[in-house]
Amino acid sequence: MKVLIIGNGGRESAIAKKLSEDKRISQMFFAKGNATTENLGKNLPYDSVAELRDFALREKIDFTFVGPELPLVNGIVDEFQKHNLKIFGPTKRAADLEGSKAFSKKFMQDYGIRTAKAAIFDSYVEADQYIQNHSYPLVIKASGLASGKGVVICEDKETAHHTLHQFMIERIYGDAGIKVVVEEFLQGFEASIIAFWNGEKAFPCVSAKDYKKVGNGNTGANTGGMGTVAPSPEFTAEHLADFNKNILEPTVKGIKDKALDFVGIIFFGVLVQDNQCYLLEYNMRFGDPETQVIMALLENNLLDVIHDCIEGKDLDLQFSDKKAICLVMCSGGYPGNFEIGYEIQGLDKVKHSNVLFAGAEQIAGKVVTNSGRVLNVVATGDTYEEAREKVYEDAKTLHFDYAFYREDIGKF
Structure with missing residues (x-):
């Protein structure tokens, strides 16, 4: 088999290492890859959807794995499927659950998924009026993709006003911030739950704890992630049962109701407050650096898991009891x-x-x-x-x- 892996982070290194254990894979290509992937296959200079599609057709790639969110939001899965290329990931419509926080928040509200109370704005004036009468702290999120940095916890009106101005007027994150979600502040601990989706059912992996802040003691600016632990020591069986009932099950119903047909990954960013799980966000792909610890514990053959997902089969995920x-x-x-x-x-x-x-x-x-x-x-x-x-x-x-x-x- 020839496999194409799109992305260049630690997540793609972890996926590539896991797939390299399978002797059925004869060649791996990476776009654009990194120093790890260069030792496992061939790094490519391509990054546009068209270039990647043409390469996959030319090289007769058997299977493509997409790591980062941007190509998914840009519709790479739809484009590959038009050409009968096998690819693992959400369609453009399904990727909006990550690519648009406004879309995903409304989805959560429509299907009774437990989440923070929120309002959505595409008018700076209306958003600024709203924060004048809101209790603090509150959270302001840029609706679009902002490399994990478009979320600000505002302790007072001045910070909220400044954040709205930066997002919607100064556009420090470009078009990502022209629409915002303003929501209540939740306090507790976070957990990452990543699930394989076979088109009908979700199969969660072991939980993970992500360290998002740059400094010790969870201080300083938000980052893409400074480390992870799996399983999360705080996320109990009781929390998992609550997650299944109030987040996972209504999410499955919503995906089916809206006919978001795809096979791939659903990442649930969860916050536990007073022993109740609240959904903070969806990502429609593996997290980074959560993938690194999940792959370290996954005992299944990853290629078999992905293939079974694409075939619509049930999964029996097995994880080591190590940490x-x-x-x-x-x-x-x-x-x-x-x-x-x-x-x-x-x-x-x-x-x-x-x-x-x-x-x-x-x-x-x-x-x-x-x-x-x-x-x-x-x-x-x-x-x-x-x-x-x-x-x-x-x-x-x-x-x-x-x-x-x-x-x-x-x-x-």
């Missing part, structure tokens, strides 16, 4: 301005963990940084503490200029 931790090492300045091009050293000294590259590429025999989230250090253990010790021991051996990482991943 998994992923630590993200970043470029100094991330998630703000940062410099790239620094060599990553010490890779030969890693003893206990898998190193999955994200923002790194191979140049002249060296691995160098090329983005903000540079690499992932992933390990498993019988306990969280054992996995944590492995990850941090190996992280100390790795070095590139201005590298940093959180010191509290997996510390409870």
Whole structure:
């Protein structure tokens, strides 16, 4: 089989590593890939839907996996399906559950999915009037894709007014912020629940805990994720039962009612407040860095799981009872301005963990940084503490200029 994997982050490295265990796969291609994927197949320069479609047709690709959200929102699945190319992911209509927070919030409201109370605005004046009489804190979300950064918790009217102006007038996230969702602030702990969707049923994976803030103690700016733990130590069987009843089951009903026909992934970003699960957001693809810990625990053959999904078969997902931790090492300045091009050293000294590259590429025999989230250090253990010790021991051996990482991943 020939497989095409679209994306270049740690998520795609984890998927590629898992798929590389299958001897039926003869060739893997990556668009655009990274330093990990270069050792598993061939990295490609393509990124447009048309270029990827033409490549898949030319090379007779048997199966395409889409990692990031942008090509999904841009309709890559629809385009591939027009040409009878097998692809795993949501159609453009289904991807709107991630690509438009306004669409997804209305979907949640229409189908009785437990979520924060919210109002949707495409008028700056009306939104600004609304926040004048709202209790605080409140949350303002850019409706469109903003690389995980278009969510602001506002403690007062001044911050809310400034945020609305930045999103809707200054357009710091382009068109993503011309429509906003203003919602009540929920307080509790978050959990990531990722489920395979076979067109009829959802099959959840083990839960994960994502560390979104840049600093220790969950302080500082939001990021794409500074680390993950699976299973989430806080998310109990009781929480899962509540999630199934009040989020998963009505989501399945809504998808069927709206005829959002697809096979792929549904990511549920959940917040637990007073032992009740609230849905914060949908992502219609694997999360990053949640995928890294889920793949470390998944005992099934991933190609078989995906194939069974595409065939509409029921899944019997099996996960190790071990604990998994992923630590993200970043470029100094991330998630703000940062410099790239620094060599990553010490890779030969890693003893206990898998190193999955994200923002790194191979140049002249060296691995160098090329983005903000540079690499992932992933390990498993019988306990969280054992996995944590492995990850941090190996992280100390790795070095590139201005590298940093959180010191509290997996510390409870």
